[in-house]
Amino acid sequence: MDNIDYRILDLLRLNARSGYGDIGDVVGLSASAVKRRVDRLVADGVIRAFTIQVDPEIDGASTEAYVELFCRGTVAPAELKRILSGIPEVVDAGTVTGSADAIVHMRSRDIPSLELALERVRIAPNVDHTRSAIVLSRLIHRRAE
Structure with a gap:
């Protein structure tokens, strides 16, 4: 390149x-x-796909939150991926340094549906608790992928 x-x-x-x-x-x-x-x-696999990005508000997913995920004991990243992959409101997630085990970006249509999705995360095996921050306004959005 x-x-x-x-x-x-x-x-x-x-x-x-x-x-x-x-x-x-x-x-x-x-x-x-x-x-x-x-x-x-x-x-060469540098470009993986050509795609569209739909405005989440038009697509019915205007409520978003960042959620810190705290686990009991040691949980493998593959296990976290398995747990989070089953929750469609999870749009991005990664393991992180610090006290949390992972950070999760979630989108849903409204607060009640976000709460239901958060509950599905919380009841997953090995999840101890979460700490959430609901996004009030998006200031900058760049997609690296």
Whole structure:
């Protein structure tokens, strides 16, 4: 990967529907050269998918929270993944340093449905307790994937 590849990725992150010619105008390549680079990035697994992002408010998931997850004893990340994968309101999760074992990003249609999803997390085996923070307003949102 070189600087041009990184610039192409940045432009595709902003708009995955950008035309090769439009991207080429910005990075200084022809449309066909951009297409070859994008094809190589896909073949190499750098680009995993082209997708859409739907506004969560329109999609019925306007309530969001960040939840710290605290476990009893030592729980393997694979087990946490198994537990959290079964809860559709969980949109992102990762193990973390500090006192919590994991941080979980959840989205739901409203507070009652968020509460139900949180209860499903809390009753999972090995989960001791959670600490939640409901998002009031989103200030910055960048997707790294």
